[in-house]
Amino acid sequence: MTAPRLEVHLDRIEHNTRALVERLGPLGIEVCGVTKATLGSPEVAGAYLAAGATSLGESRIENVERLRHGGITAPITLVRSPMISQADRVVASADTSLNSEPDVVARLSAAAGALHRTHGIVLMVELGDLREGIMPGDLHDAVHRVLELPGLALRGIGTNLACQSGVIPDEANMAELTALAVAVEAAFGIHLAVVSGGNSANLPWAMTPGVDVGRVNHLRLGESLLLGREPIGRSVVDGLRADACSLVGEVIESGRKPSRPRGARGRAAFGVPDDRPGDGFDEHRVIVALGRQDLDVDGVVAQEGFEVLGASSDHLVLRTTGPSPAVGSEIRLDVDYSALLRAMTSPSVGRRYLRP
Numbered sequence: 001m002t003a004p005r006l007e008v009h010l011d012r013i014e015h016n017t018r019a020l021v022e023r024l025g026p027l028g029i030e031v032c033g034v035t036k037a038t039l040g041s042p043e044v045a046g047a048y049l050a051a052g053a054t055s056l057g058e059s060r061i062e063n064v065e066r067l068r069h070g071g072i073t074a075p076i077t078l079v080r081s082p083m084i085s086q087a088d089r090v091v092a093s094a095d096t097s098l099n100s101e102p103d104v105v106a107r108l109s110a111a112a113g114a115l116h117r118t119h120g121i122v123l124m125v126e127l128g129d130l131r132e133g134i135m136p137g138d139l140h141d142a143v144h145r146v147l148e149l150p151g152l153a154l155r156g157i158g159t160n161l162a163c164q165s166g167v168i169p170d171e172a173n174m175a176e177l178t179a180l181a182v183a184v185e186a187a188f189g190i191h192l193a194v195v196s197g198g199n200s201a202n203l204p205w206a207m208t209p210g211v212d213v214g215r216v217n218h219l220r221l222g223e224s225l226l227l228g229r230e231p232i233g234r235s236v237v238d239g240l241r242a243d244a245c246s247l248v249g250e251v252i253e254s255g256r257k258p259s260r261p262r263g264a265r266g267r268a269a270f271g272v273p274d275d276r277p278g279d280g281f282d283e284h285r286v287i288v289a290l291g292r293q294d295l296d297v298d299g300v301v302a303q304e305g306f307e308v309l310g311a312s313s314d315h316l317v318l319r320t321t322g323p324s325p326a327v328g329s330e331i332r333l334d335v336d337y338s339a340l341l342r343a344m345t346s347p348s349v350g351r352r353y354l355r356p
Contacts, residue, residue: 003250003330004290005350006343008038010047012244016225017051019239024206027213030054032077034199034222037341039063042070043353048225049074055095057220061086064093077122079220081132087111096120096155098196100132102145105152112151120155121146122194125180127173131164136180143184156194157181158218162201168232169202171211178214200224201231223337234336247295247333247343249288249316251325256282259319269312284324285309288316288331294346299339303332 033048040063126133197216228240305322
């Protein structure tokens with residue numbers, strides 16, 4: 001297959017998923033495998049499910065539909081609040097959605113009635129990160145509205161941390177989520193099947209020895225399953241593989257050039273120019289046919305012997321201290337979550353799903 005391409009090792013994703021399913025299962029926490037960084041890949045979804053994930057999470061209805069068209073029948077939750085304009089499609093393809101807006105919930109109810117379906121609702125609560133979520137004091141009113149609307153089933157409550165403001169999931173905010181769940185159940189005489197504590201950033205908390213997870217029984221995991229890392233410290237989770245996904249690009253220029261620019265300088269195509277120090281002597285530089293259209297340049301790390309210097313729209317520039325690669329040869333890059341997401345959504349980057 002030609003470059004550029006993402007190489008995705010499905011067996012390594014299965015390994016990561018199974019390891020976390022086995023670790024979280026005794027705590028009563030189910031794994032929802034999030035496919036949004038893979039553009040709703042049925043192949044990745046299949047790997048999650050084969051390793052024990054009980055459901056899937058997606059952020060865009062187009063990706064949910066791609067999963068359904070790819071033969072995925074497992075429960076799917078839309079993990080971004082639905083757009084009102086897409087309510088019919090959400091109800092048609094997703095079993096459940098995360099919600100915080102009354103108008104959206106009302107439109108989902110109408111769509112469910114028109115399609116003769118029941119749609120699951122998880123109400124998101126704001127616990128400090130200031131992204132989506134109902135303020136805790138307004139939760140009971142929101143629960144009452146959902147229970148009164150036809151065509152809807154209140155599946156549970158949830159929260160999201162670490163994505164917008166970097167607020168770390170910990171004993172205090174997870175205990176607050178538990179207290180809210182208990183209070184809702186007592187006030188309305190119902191049982192909440194889902195108390196969704198968050199994402200891969202919750203793993204350090206959940207895997208702390210002796211932790212009391214309370215009523216939290218669901219985590220929406222993507223980065224840890226795909227890349228083996230937790231987002232807070234970007235560290236590899238013990239026992240997981242960090243090499244499941246990599247980006248391969250083709251060398252289109254290879255030769256010696258000065259280590260410092262020459263001439264008057266202004267802003268570069270994407271803002272501040274590269275100001276890495278150079279000694280003024282020639283060095284071997286390599287250009288790879290990848291650019292900011294395809295990746296987050298701050299989220300890639302080259303193999304040993306290469307250093308990423310920067311990128312424009314279509315050119316990735318590296319310095320090499322090892323053997324000089326030939327034009328037409330390939331260079332492999334490790335990716336973080338941001339770079340994986342960008343590469344997956346680029347129409348110029350192919351995908352190769354691998355098994356041993």
